[in-house]
Amino acid sequence: MAELKALLFDVDGTLADTERDGHRPAFNMAFEAAGLDWNWDEALYGELLAVTGGKERIKYYLEKFNTDFEKPENFDEFVKGLHASKTEFYNQLMAEGRIPLRPGVERLINEARDKNMRMAVVTTTTPSNVTALLTNTLGADSESWFEVIAAGDIVPAKKPAPDIYDWAMEQMDLKPEECIAFEDSENGIKSSVAAKVKTIITINGYTQNDDFSTADLVLDNMGEPGQSFKVLMGDSHGHDYLDLELVKKIHQA
Known part of the structure; x- marks a missing residue:
């Protein structure tokens, strides 16, 4: 069995509830700023999460839910501009401290750092969104913690x-069997499993009904000492919160 060498973290929904509390309101702020009467409530946004990527999500919305909208001639640039505006509003929400990390995330990342475990971020969100989340929750230099x-x-x-x-x-010169992924959604685990990486899932309100049958462990969150996680699928090996020891046990199982 290969040694575990790296933790690969998804961002949105995994590290923080950014979809519900960050991206969705930021999209709505961008729509209002552009003079559009669009509003993505929590239920609609849950349906839009079937598509990954912000620009792709706007296009999907217009194809499936707002078919009467007359697309401008420079449609791709229009979408790109809306998405850029949304990113600015998202960064603003982050800077205001409106989106905390999920339980156990900061603890696990700090433990991995202390024990020299390599880490990476693997996400479809934009690099600036990653920077905003990390720097506003873990500190100004935290992006450098991820290889x-x-x-x-x-x-x-x-x-x-x-x-x-x-x-x-490929960038890290690692094989799939040397890594473990942390995801929260069906699209996420489809991606990690297709890459042959073992995967731990922490569900959220949007993904609780997704198919995680291919996951190695499914939890409601990573848990904290004194604040136990709930195991939804898999073996927690007697642990009640996700630490590096448990991650290694899941990897070796």
Whole structure:
């Protein structure tokens, strides 16, 4: 059995509830600033999460939910501009401290650092969103803790394609069996499993009904000492919160 050498973290929904509390309101702020009467409530946004990538999500919304909207001639630039505005509002929300990390995330990342475990971010969100989340929750230098930031349009095919995981592992000169992934969604685990990486899932309100049958462990969150996680699938080996010891046990199982 290969030694565990790296932790590969998804961002949105995994590190923080950024979809519900960050991206969704930021999209709505961008729509209002652009003079659009669009509003993505929590239920609608849950449906839009079927598609990964912010620009792709706007296009999906217009194709499936707002078909009467008359697209401008420079449609791609229009979408790109809306998404750029949304990113600015998202960064603003982050700077205001409106989006905390999920339980156990900071503790696990700090433990991994202390024990010299290599780490990477593997996400479809834009690099600036990653920077905003990390610097506003973990500190100004925290982005440097991650050997690779695989984000945004760095590969053409986004999750559920495995390309972003393949790219990150190639940059780190690692094999899939030397890594473990942390995800929260069906598209995420489809991506990691297609890249042949064992995966731990922490569900959230948007993903609680997703299919995680291919996961190695499914939890409601990473837990904290005195604040136990709930095991939804898999073996927690007697642990009640996710630490590096348990991660290694899941990797070796």
